[in-house]
Amino acid sequence: MALETPPGYRPLSDRSLPAFLAGLPKVAARLGGRPGDWKVTEVGDGNLNLVFIVEGPAGGVCVKQALPYVRLVGEGWPMTLARAFFEREYFRLQQPHVGRFTPEIYHYDPALYAIVMELLRPHIIMRHGMIRGVRYPAFADDMAQYLAHSLYFTSDFGLAAARKKQLMVTFGANTELCRITEDLVFTDPYRLSERNRWTAPQLDAIAAEFRDDVPLKLAISRLKVKFLGAAEALIHGDLHTGSVMVTDTDMRVIDAEFAVVGPIGFDVGAVIGNLLLSYFSQDGYAGPGDSRADYQEWILDTIERVWTGFAETFLGLWRRREGDSDAYPADLFADAPAGAGLEAEHHTVMRRLYGDTLGFASAKMIRRILGLAHVIDLDRIADPDRRGLCETRALRLARELMVHGERYPAIADVTAAAREQRQRDAARL
Amino acid sequence: MALETPPGYRPLSDRSLPAFLAGLPKVAARLGGRPGDWKVTEVGDGNLNLVFIVEGPAGGVCVKQALPYVRLVGEGWPMTLARAFFEREYFRLQQPHVGRFTPEIYHYDPALYAIVMELLRPHIIMRHGMIRGVRYPAFADDMAQYLAHSLYFTSDFGLAAARKKQLMVTFGANTELCRITEDLVFTDPYRLSERNRWTAPQLDAIAAEFRDDVPLKLAISRLKVKFLGAAEALIHGDLHTGSVMVTDTDMRVIDAEFAVVGPIGFDVGAVIGNLLLSYFSQDGYAGPGDSRADYQEWILDTIERVWTGFAETFLGLWRRREGDSDAYPADLFADAPAGAGLEAEHHTVMRRLYGDTLGFASAKMIRRILGLAHVIDLDRIADPDRRGLCETRALRLARELMVHGERYPAIADVTAAAREQRQRDAARL
Numbered sequence: 140m141a142l143e144t145p146p147g148y149r150p151l152s153d154r155s156l157p158a159f160l161a162g163l164p165k166v167a168a169r170l171g172g173r174p175g176d177w178k179v180t181e182v183g184d185g186n187l188n189l190v191f192i193v194e195g196p197a198g199g200v201c202v203k204q205a206l207p208y209v210r211l212v213g214e215g216w217p218m219t220l221a222r223a224f225f226e227r228e229y230f231r232l233q234q235p236h237v238g239r240f241t242p243e244i245y246h247y248d249p250a251l252y253a254i255v256m257e258l259l260r261p262h263i264i265m266r267h268g269m270i271r272g273v274r275y276p277a278f279a280d281d282m283a284q285y286l287a288h289s290l291y292f293t294s295d296f297g298l299a300a301a302r303k304k305q306l307m308v309t310f311g312a313n314t315e316l317c318r319i320t321e322d323l324v325f326t327d328p329y330r331l332s333e334r335n336r337w338t339a340p341q342l343d344a345i346a347a348e349f350r351d352d353v354p355l356k357l358a359i360s361r362l363k364v365k366f367l368g369a370a371e372a373l374i375h376g377d378l379h380t381g382s383v384m385v386t387d388t389d390m391r392v393i394d395a396e397f398a399v400v401g402p403i404g405f406d407v408g409a410v411i412g413n414l415l416l417s418y419f420s421q422d423g424y425a426g427p428g429d430s431r432a433d434y435q436e437w438i439l440d441t442i443e444r445v446w447t448g449f450a451e452t453f454l455g456l457w458r459r460r461e462g463d464s465d466a467y468p469a470d471l472f473a474d475a476p477a478g479a480g481l482e483a484e485h486h487t488v489m490r491r492l493y494g495d496t497l498g499f500a501s502a503k504m505i506r507r508i509l510g511l512a513h514v515i516d517l518d519r520i521a522d523p524d525r526r527g528l529c530e531t532r533a534l535r536l537a538r539e540l541m542v543h544g545e546r547y548p549a550i551a552d553v554t555a556a557a558r559e560q561r562q563r564d565a566a567r568l
Numbered sequence: 569m570a571l572e573t574p575p576g577y578r579p580l581s582d583r584s585l586p587a588f589l590a591g592l593p594k595v596a597a598r599l600g601g602r603p604g605d606w607k608v609t610e611v612g613d614g615n616l617n618l619v620f621i622v623e624g625p626a627g628g629v630c631v632k633q634a635l636p637y638v639r640l641v642g643e644g645w646p647m648t649l650a651r652a653f654f655e656r657e658y659f660r661l662q663q664p665h666v667g668r669f670t671p672e673i674y675h676y677d678p679a680l681y682a683i684v685m686e687l688l689r690p691h692i693i694m695r696h697g698m699i700r701g702v703r704y705p706a707f708a709d710d711m712a713q714y715l716a717h718s719l720y721f722t723s724d725f726g727l728a729a730a731r732k733k734q735l736m737v738t739f740g741a742n743t744e745l746c747r748i749t750e751d752l753v754f755t756d757p758y759r760l761s762e763r764n765r766w767t768a769p770q771l772d773a774i775a776a777e778f779r780d781d782v783p784l785k786l787a788i789s790r791l792k793v794k795f796l797g798a799a800e801a802l803i804h805g806d807l808h809t810g811s812v813m814v815t816d817t818d819m820r821v822i823d824a825e826f827a828v829v830g831p832i833g834f835d836v837g838a839v840i841g842n843l844l845l846s847y848f849s850q851d852g853y854a855g856p857g858d859s860r861a862d863y864q865e866w867i868l869d870t871i872e873r874v875w876t877g878f879a880e881t882f883l884g885l886w887r888r889r890e891g892d893s894d895a896y897p898a899d900l901f902a903d904a905p906a907g908a909g910l911e912a913e914h915h916t917v918m919r920r921l922y923g924d925t926l927g928f929a930s931a932k933m934i935r936r937i938l939g940l941a942h943v944i945d946l947d948r949i950a951d952p953d954r955r956g957l958c959e960t961r962a963l964r965l966a967r968e969l970m971v972h973g974e975r976y977p978a979i980a981d982v983t984a985a986a987r988e989q990r991q992r993d994a995a996r997l
Contacts, residue, residue, distance in 0.1 A: 300747065308736070311733045314733050329900050331899075360897070360913075368800050370799040465792075467792075467793075470760075476780075477782050484786050
């Protein structure tokens with residue numbers, strides 16, 4: 140039974156795509172030659188959408204189209220086409236703040252729910268590079284800038300109240316994608332669910348332990364309430380290392396269909412949580428001829444620099460009152476004593492964002508090991524015992540950070556704890 | 569220069585109103601007789617709108633129409649007509665939860681931005697009764713029920729995530745009315761503004777002191793950020809004793825044009841703050857033949873019962889999992905240890921809501937004394953020295969509660985502090 144779709148919608152194919160693109164003069168010019176010359180390849184290895192690469196004599200473009208269901212699961216899991224709209228709106232609105240870190244959008248087709256955008260070459264999905272142990276020297280600074288600018292300028296600290304509310308109106312409609320996050324991140328991994336999967340039997344015991352862990356279940360539920368009600372900034376909503384494309388010198392963020400006005404720490408935590416997953420996964424690839432020890436230290440250094448760079452940049456924007464905010468009005472804090480008070484307040488807010496970040500980072504780690512959607516960093520470790528050990532370490536750290544985040548007041552405490560978690564049972568590998 | 573209005577809009581008058589109502593069969597039947605028999609009286613003594621009472625041989629109705637400007641100020645302060653839409657939407661959505669405490673809505677005209685509703689008789693505005701020292705025995709319980717049900721069932725604790733987001737979409741458009749709150753409650757009283765007014769010269773010193781009070785300015789700014797970004801529940805947004813109509817046995821909430829998805833403590837605090845203002849104002853009316861001491865104790869008792877009743881009812885709804893919530897999922901907290909943990913969590917959340925309530929109550933007190941819009945409870949005290957003393961006491965308590973709320977962990981601590989504040993300088997009256 141085919142799902143109903145709105146009039147004018149049809150899934151594109153390598154056959155129908157050239158005619159569609161030929162109707163877009165700027166795109167056609169970018170490709171060059173004639174439609175018959177264009178090579179179309181469907182590359183959607185993600186979970187949700189159709190993705191085509193189209194190459195012509197002069198250049199290439201990428202076309203991403205929403206399907207009326209979750210591709211990973213099939214028509215049994217219908218999913219709104221509107222996710223293409225939210226992705227495009229996110230990029231359109233964030234463009235002034237982080238344009239150089241996003242793909243250029245050439246065209247959006249509201250009937251086909253299709254985005255025609257820049258073909259990122261020679262970029263690869265960052266996660267793939269990290270599995271091979273590739274360093275990205277520019278990533279930490281670039282991501283820190285991306286996080287600080289995209290989140291500051293869409294928060295009440297950088298955006299006028301009425302424009303912020305307009306974001307809530309637009310993205311408040313993105314309920315179906317948010318529902319996926321609510322279920323898969325904040326709920327399923329902590330209960331019996333047919334959607335969960337994990338390395339069995341190696342993780343059976345810890346999965347059961349987590350399902351009985353009251354402080355952990357309270358902590359994840361508190362984070363869920365924050366995700367539901369803390370309308371802090373326009374967040375990407377799925378900012379893991381599979382949503383980042385990199386070269387040695389460039390970084391681009393893609394796949395923004397989960398965008399919503401939500402907690403700032405959710406995006407920052409997604410980045411840090413996925414870097415920690417990569418850190419623990421490296422032991423699955425290390426061997427006599429391929430030590431990953433130095434690379435693991437690079438990851439921990441990257442984590443520290445992402446947080447530190449984010450916090451410093453965010454604070455800097457706030458101190459300079461960039462943007463057009465109604466929060467902490469300038470004329471209430473004009474003299475020196477008030478200025479000093481405000482500076483202390485800034486740090487209080489950053490500490491709160493840091494705490495949120497640790498919580499959401501942990502949530503992201505746990506869901507990728509005990510929930511439905513995993514990360515290939517861990518899934519590709521062939522030996523299940525070895526994979527289970529890597530995963531167990533990640534779970535132990537995540538549980539500790541989510542329940543006892545206050546024991547790790549600085550980001551260096553987090554990286555130290557990651558190191559210790561690995562060393563505690565290093566003999567087992 | 570007349571303000572532009574949408575086609576079809578015209579301000580109603582006692583002349584044009586009967587013809588409009590005659591076109592609404594149910595309303596005409598309720599009034600009885602013929603349009604010529606209907607007596608129309610314009611009674612809008614509020615700050616914003618036209619309000620008509622229409623009486624016919626069989627019964628009466630009330631008609632409230634938005635003007636394209638703030639009535640109190642005139643055409644120099646344009647204001648969206650859409651506030652009528654938000655008021656009607658608030659009542660429509662809250663009706664299932666608190667219908668018996670709202671006026672019945674007979675008709676909404678989207679072109680005229682007019683609401684035809686139940687004529688509340690013999691109700692009076694509660695504030696007017698309190699100035700005369702009239703007790704309303706049912707009020708504390710009724711208001712506790714109103715607050716608990718309206719806020720619980722529209723919060724993430726009682727409403728499914730997607731439906732809650734729909735509220736954010738609808739009321740996220742209510743930016744102009746929110747702007748009034750942002751400016752008049754959270755900003756102006758703490759800075760020099762031409763819109764401010766206060767009892768001068770009696771309050772000149774304390775007004776200047778507040779403008780230099782860094783902890784106070786940080787506290788109010790923190791509350792403002794909460795108002796801007798804490799999307800907790802569908803709040804009324806202006807729930808003072810002038811938005812409540814009462815008889816000995818009935819209570820109705822009116823005037824919901826400030827409705828928005830905001831912090832739960834904002835509505836609860838508005839009620840408590842305005843009761844505290846009434847408490848301090850009583851000394852302006854007391855005299856040898858008219859002691860208000862017992863009445864003041866009744867007010868403090870009412871404050872305690874509003875909070876306690878709200879908290880118990882809200883907690884009860886939550887414990888019974890009424891509504892359809894995605895927060896703290898039932899299957900995560902099914903066994904006894906998890907249930908005990910959840911119960912402790914409930915109390916943690918209620919303590920946070922209590923702290924917010926004290927903050928917002930204080931904000932409401934200060935803005936009514938140092939800002940643009942005052943309350944007649946205080947304004948009608950003829951002797952400026954006496955008025956100034958009542959107001960100073962209210963300001964002192966509000967400042968203490970806003971900056972040091974943690975010193976008042978129970979509502980009885982708040983009422984005790986109010987009592988002490990009055991007694992400290994009792995000799996001056």
